[in-house]
Amino acid sequence: MATNAPRQPKRIIRTGPLLAGFALAQMRPLHRFLPDRVRYQLPLSWTPHMLRTFLGSRRSRVFIDVHTRLRGPASYAPRVATDEAWAMSEGEIRGFWDRGYAGPYTLLPPDEMRALAPRMWELWDKPSSTYPRGSFRYVGTSHSGEGAGEMSNEEYATRGLNARDKHLEDPTLVDLYGHPAIVERVAQLLGPDLLLWRTQFFPKYPGMGGTGWHQATSYLNETMRVATLSPPHLDELFQLTVWIAVTDSTIENGCLRVIPGTHRELLPMRVEEYDPVRHAENKSDRFGTKIMRPADGIRDEDAVNLVMKAGEFVIFSERVMHGALPNITKDDARLGMSGRYIVPDVRIHNPWVLGDGGLTIAYLRIHQLRLDRWRALLVRGEDRARVNGDRVLRYRPGMVVNP
Numbered sequence: 001m002a003t004n005a006p007r008q009p010k011r012i013i014r015t016g017p018l019l020a021g022f023a024l025a026q027m028r029p030l031h032r033f034l035p036d037r038v039r040y041q042l043p044l045s046w047t048p049h050m051l052r053t054f055l056g057s058r059r060s061r062v063f064i065d066v067h068t069r070l071r072g073p074a075s076y077a078p079r080v081a082t083d084e085a086w087a088m089s090e091g092e093i094r095g096f097w098d099r100g101y102a103g104p105y106t107l108l109p110p111d112e113m114r115a116l117a118p119r120m121w122e123l124w125d126k127p128s129s130t131y132p133r134g135s136f137r138y139v140g141t142s143h144s145g146e147g148a149g150e151m152s153n154e155e156y157a158t159r160g161l162n163a164r165d166k167h168l169e170d171p172t173l174v175d176l177y178g179h180p181a182i183v184e185r186v187a188q189l190l191g192p193d194l195l196l197w198r199t200q201f202f203p204k205y206p207g208m209g210g211t212g213w214h215q216a217t218s219y220l221n222e223t224m225r226v227a228t229l230s231p232p233h234l235d236e237l238f239q240l241t242v243w244i245a246v247t248d249s250t251i252e253n254g255c256l257r258v259i260p261g262t263h264r265e266l267l268p269m270r271v272e273e274y275d276p277v278r279h280a281e282n283k284s285d286r287f288g289t290k291i292m293r294p295a296d297g298i299r300d301e302d303a304v305n306l307v308m309k310a311g312e313f314v315i316f317s318e319r320v321m322h323g324a325l326p327n328i329t330k331d332d333a334r335l336g337m338s339g340r341y342i343v344p345d346v347r348i349h350n351p352w353v354l355g356d357g358g359l360t361i362a363y364l365r366i367h368q369l370r371l372d373r374w375r376a377l378l379v380r381g382e383d384r385a386r387v388n389g390d391r392v393l394r395y396r397p398g399m400v401v402n403p
């Protein structure tokens, strides 16, 4: 029956199960008696501060990543010595720590990247062999977005997943992420040993909304209970993202943007279910099946627009508040791609997710994603920690892990 009553936003997190789970999550000595399927459903990554913030705000302020403050470095000296071509000065490194990003730098001359762009567009669209159909379940509605000129939730989710980790499938792409112009600079900020654990294409077609402001560090948002990355010290810099412009990236076609200095502390968000009618004007804050925006608002005048030529890249900490402008052009599609680099003593996923449980991606409503074909690549140095076992492969130029 049709009704004019305003639709109530659905509850994102149910308080009763959260409280019970949190209590059990605190009882660490008991966990070894729990089967993985129970243990890794607990909100193990939630801190008391996150719970208090959530409950004290009547459930309106939610941390989509673990609340943490970043500890500054002992020194601004580069953490490795490298070829002069890629060397960063102490001033540049200090600038990174002050602002949360560095660059743009050149990976390839614009003409060379433009020549590669058609292949990159094809790769983004090509069905994944790392996460093939049948390796996950989409559990959301299939109709959100219909009639609103937007992708349905299901298309958003499956396309978003399909955009992931194509570097495991293509020899040209893996060599872009393994290029010394990137790896040697990341090493000067993070250290000599580096894993590439995730990559993703970010296309913006003409008319597409922006990417809403968000922060990340350990990808709690994937399950909203247990973070994907477990570093020995969450308050240290253990990960960096490199965003590569495949096409020119302009103010008009939706360039990446950041709020400098916001990487020092993770902040709460407001999260709602995406509804194509209620959120018709909010396209930029859509993350899959959710609408998310910083709880305390952002002053647009503090933003820096990272305009880049094809072939340029920036290095940023995903802790910095970042997003992208909408594409307001009629015919200028932009393509960016991100690679996430970590130090090898960060544990990626957990035994349940890597085994029978599979990965849940809460904001995409994807369940039980099989990770059998996922691998992290050692792109520099050694994996001495071995916390990720045989999921780590040494990068070789032109390698294809999943043909």
Ligand SMILES: O=C(O)CCC(=O)C(=O)O
Pocket: 202, 210, 211, 241, 243, 256, 318, 322, 323, 324, 336, 338
């Ligand atoms: O390119 C975009 O629109 C967003 C990129 C982003 O959020 C990221 O690389 O973490």
